[in-house]
Amino acid sequence: MAALFRDINYHVSTSHYAFTSPSSPSAPTLIIDRPTGDVRLNDGTSLGGKRVSSIAGILGMIKLRLDKYIIVITKAQPMGRLKGHMVYKIIATEFLPLRERPLHDQDEDMYLALLKRLIKSGPMYFSYSFDITNTFQRQSKSDPSTPMWKRADDRFFWNKFIQSDLIDFRTSGARHQHGQQPGADPYILPVIFGMLEIVQTRIKSTPLTMVLITRRSRHRAGTRYFSRGIDEQGHVANFNETEQIIILNDSMSGLGGFAGGGGMQNGKVGGSGGKEVQIMSYVQTRGSVPVYWAEVNTLHYTPRLQIRGVETAVSAARAHFDEQIKLYGDNYLVNLVNQKGREKRVKEAYEQMIKMLVSSPTEGTQQDQVSDEKFRIVEPDGRRSEMDQLHYVYFDFHNETKGLQWHRAQLLLDQLHDALERQQYFRGVDMPADLDGRLEVRNSQTSVVRTNCMDCLDRTNVVQSMLARWALNRQLTDLGVLSRGETFTSDNDFEILFRKLWADNADVVSKSYSGTGALKTDFTRTGQRTKAGALQDLNNSISRYAKNNFADGPRQDAFDLFLGTYLPSTSSNLVFADRRPILVQSIPYVLAFAVFLVSVGTLSRRPPNSLVWPIRIFILAWVLVAAWCFNFIYSNGMLYVNWPKLNPRPWATEGVNEALGKVRKDKVVGSFVGAHERGLSTARFLNAEEGKKRIE
Template sequence: MPSIARKLLICAAVDGLIIQPLATKGQRAQQPVKVKYGDATISSLPRDQPLETPKPNSSFEAFGIVGLFTVSRLSYLITVTGRQQVAQIRGFPVYVVTDVALTPCTSQADAELAIANTATKLRRASADKFVDDSDSESEVEGPSFSGGDDTEDPGALSDRETSENKDVSEVGGERSSIAEDVIKRRGSYGRFAQRWFSRKGWMMDQKRNMGLSNLVTDGPGSPTNKPKNGSPERELSEAVTQEGVDPPSTPSVGESLMPKLLRFAHIWLGTSRSFYFSYDVDLTRSVANRSSTTATTNLPLHQQADSTFFWNQNLMRPFQGTGNDSIILPLMQGFVGQRTFVVDRHPPQSDSQEDSMEMADMSPPPERNTEFFSPERASVDLRSSEKKFVITVISRRSTRRAGLRYLRRGIDDNGHAANFVETEQILSTPSWEPTSKIFSFVQVRGSIPIFFTQSPYSLKPIPVLQHSSEANYRAFKKHFELLGNTYGAMQLVNLVEKHGVEAIVGNEYEKMVQRFNEQKAEDSQPLAFEWFDFHSACRGMKFENVSLLLDTLGKEIEEASSTVEKGDQIERKQKGVLRTNCMDCLDRTNVCQSSFGKFMLDLQLRGEGFDMSAQLDQENSWFNTLWADNGDAISKQYASTAAMKGDYTRTKKRDYRGMVNDLGLSLTRFYNGMVNDYFSQAAIDFFLGNVSSMVFDEFEATMMSKDPGVSMSKMREQAIETSQKIVIEDDKEDFIGGWTLLSPNTSDTIKTSMFEEVVLLLTDTALYLCRFDWKLDKVSSFERVDLAHVVSIKVGTYITSAISPAETDESRNIGLVITYEPGKFDIKRTNTRSLSSTSGQSDQISGKDIFGEPTKAPAAVSGILNQAILNAIAGKPQSQSHPPRKIALKALYSRTAVSETKDVKKMTENEQINVIATEIERLVFLSQPIPGDSERKSIVEKGDIISLAEAKKSTGILEQWGHSIKKLVWA
């Protein structure tokens, strides 16, 4: 870690970056802090408290600290510079983050320049706001150090749709054309539309990505309009510090991707408007869950927060244990929205259109004009039979198995489902007085809790089931045990198709539920399962048929009821929870969840003496818009676009305009899934602490990101165990060890374009090369080589690609080649039934000898040795008539982005290969005795298998160009 960042951690440096509280406030609220770096200052103000007038461009006001992250030798402090109030809960404001600043901490010169630039831009934005107050809604808003054009970046997460950009047809009024919708509301179509419909367009963005844009600064010492060769992020991230830091000889891959990481961090944490916070209220817990922490209310918010929904917990770790816990501000990703409405116990009975419109005028205005009432203003201008309520929707996205659409599906080993969201609907009075009841209704959504994947290279990809039934059930059981402990009884609502490609996972889901209920403990509750084929029931745009689902589940929802709090005491607690899913848990799920929420709202108001069916305002646009905004927010965070079927959620009507809109969203999701999501997923995993910064080295090599939620070490242990049970059929063979290595996908080959992970087993008499189907946990084929036939072993550098720096590191790319002379006991067997996820047929293993010819052993004879004897009797050719064969093996990388996050000591690649070679040689000598006292020569030879120079020569120009083009697009 750089010295400056280390000084930050101990808070003891005089000339470095120091964090010190400015004033003392309650422990629950964040304290104002001053972060000083030389003559530059960042002042953090959670409240609107004045500061002493600073020197020009020496400081800027921040509303909170998000955290600190480090990649290689570069560290950045993230602070909140823009916020907008979106709700008030219990009298305390709730904010959405609208902008952040990223300040480099490695170099004092860079830090001062970044602070000066941020201060200048914020002051300019503040002046513009003073001239035109309608220009911005946020209290402090404007581009931070990362640049003001990021909202139009093609790799950006698009902003949540603002009320001024909404189509008037969604909230009533004049309709506009589809073209106008697309251009005006391009943000809802995500990153793809932002690129094509931005005012700067495609080419300007390409120039910026190639470092051709100009940087204009007004800071001290920076001449205005002076052209520079790159973006601010690139200049600052490439700066090499000399403050006691010994930099590497060459920049790491992680540093080369730093400009893209900074743009992503600025957009994801700031301008995407997807992160929410409060200084006084714990947003990560529902009303029912919050009641269990009442005894610890004097603790700081970050110690009360539920880690499942605490998104910047990892970024805040450098500040923990430093005596500055008060500056840790928990952020929650998801949605917070609030609307006010008025109901009447005795509504006037009038059918006239004028009266209806007059009543409709009482509904709250769009979100930008939503008022947050003080207690004394809560009930003004209301008739005696009328009452004003506030409805608040809070959606909390889980940090477990977090990520983007096709890269995070199904479940992980720990039972965490992808796109898991807890949505709480709160009904209260505007003043939240203790004498009034507070109603809380919680629902959850999440991916189908089994192992499956879908390819992003198709508009409607076929789900592919993964792993064995036992592995699926173990994770499935963990998932529902976790949910049961948190929420109680479970009502599962499955919205996928009963026929077609979606039925593959739907049927498996149903089987798992049945097995769970059959094997459940006596004191546990069964899972209630309802399969509602949404597409079939609502075919022909008849989305109103969702009422059929309510007819089925209405009684269960009413029995589960909701949590009721009065006077800070829980009078009634919700008995169970609805878990809803479709394939993405976005569009169909949001439509049904909004219907469940409306059903519960009607029940709650009926208990208070208000009949919603008798109100003149039958449209309930305030409710529909709130839930549509919620659906859009969750969809953008998972699929990078607004939710489909949003027109029905907003208006309860469906027409051709909605179908055209959904087509555009589908194409945008398709593009994002193929191109943008891979780097974004790697960055999300890095910020959450699931992987180390080494993930960017791995991304640069393959342009892909791995799933840290699936334990590869556990999978490899299980693969070795499974292979051992299947292939070692002779009980007389003593098992020595097993390893997972890389090998060419073609036998008897050293050079190949494709490598696969295989299992190598070693016994006292033979070695087995098992080709394993990792998706299905099955052995697809294996080769048996008698140790008596091994001739030589070569150990050395094994470069399989010269494209990326990681692949050309000679110290990490080590392998061995085993040369043997085929004999009658050397067998190759292949699984001829490969086990697709839809097969359902029994496996059949057919045998082949090592020369590739099929064996003709009787069905009763299954042993490998018996089969080999039959081959010999049948006159199969022996080793002397065939040339030697080779088995090439390469060590897996011992250090990965996932393994580096754990304190596990592993052997290096060179140590692992030497251990395998030495053990094979020892057993070969035992199986090949030599007569007399002859001196035995080692069969292990040191030398390059494929040297770096040879690999570079064999790397073609087209391969290099292909990787460069892919890197240009993906990275």
């Protein structure tokens, strides 16, 4: 297998960009012609260029409205070694335009700004010699001689769409170079989006490496209220796979050593002190409830919940769970939504879906003084079909942990105890004589716990950290590091590290979806629910409200652009223009002006002999204007949500048009608002469909 190039120089000329590896002078040069973007390989030295720069890798290529750009990684931060393979985090990138003098227009500039903001804020990781898109268990079944981009898990190959030009060239060639082009393999760099931390530590004097990786799926990726439920292909929103890894007798971790220096085989440092290198991993998943549902922003704190008929989503849910069962085996579906209030409809829809999927479902409920329905279990009666590997477990998390009684979440682990015992975990032993780094598999994980709440964030994080704690105690006991009945809480330093890793994971997953850190992380970090933590949760909740209503539209547009679910059109123009009626656009400004005048009139010092009543009337008049403006905005909130503009949501289009119809009937302003539709044209759904076909 050709290893990925760690050192790449790119040469700039008026006719092309040339990419070479100084450490591999005999390797072919990758040429990308300007301005066409045609890709080819050139044997021998690179063609001349005016400027030479060093980069860490090629993130991909993307075509926007007027030009195509090569996105290169200019700075990467080492995060640590996994079995001797260095893992990096992307810190900085650069966009290389194919035109000598790029044309500027408003949409093109906005596209670039969205992409740059996403890449800068999104935690993305890669390795030149280790496949971080796959769990250790999946890696043990793959062929290490296959190029890394082919082995990569399609769900977590985050930059696959923007690598499609290089992948197409590799698999099919170009006009003047037909057939497969294996010389392009070292340039195709898979990247994951999520969380990755590698820490060297010890427990009870036993040194080990602790690793936590969360991989976010590129399918149906997006923001909290603009990406919910399931799509027709069976992809659910906010799907994340979290792998907790411990490595014993690993002398190859840490940040020491040069990633491309001597004594390495494919980037792997040799030698482990003679002892077997033990790798143990435990995998969990999370994902949105797999039915067609949405929460519609209206500027109210609680969005409006929409659930389409469960029957229409059966084929999509079957496709989703078919993939999950093939990948993970039995799925234990832990549902943590509330059994009362608005969340009840989501709970009932999920349960109805499971009953429709499994054959001969049997139900059981448990209740106590705290909750009318503490648990609800839906199990298949036997194994007549593949879907009978689904096991639904509802836990009334809200009622059971109410009043800061978070220790009662342990009840869920007690309920799952037998399933967790059967589930096992992955255990492999490094084979020093194997230059490809294969593991000898001693044990495999046979099932997975798939956890969800409404957002798959806060409650989910708490439960996942508890499951990870249970699995880690079991692994350390099986290794003999802990004695029977002992837990790692006896080692205070390791306990603090474990809590920090899982709290960091909670914050990263939450920030990428909701825009803020997770709630309830005080419990994850300290093991206790505190009043200070509750105040922090209040702050995060207010921030979420503001971001979800006024900032998530552009974030969703950035996801759609980067992942290829929207393809910029050369014919459309001013996609991001605000097409609401001028009067509707102006009301927030009138409100701000009214608040300003009321503040000035109230706080300004008046001369002693000045008349009071004119000032009071003036202030009262503007208070009434401000109150009317505020009421108008709040009553017609859908007109003021910052919606995604590239792939308009159908329910958003319907809601905005309905709100405009309501405004036209308003006795005060209706005559000033003509027949008008906001710029949420359904014609742009064609671009969304074209993008879906492209990434397929």
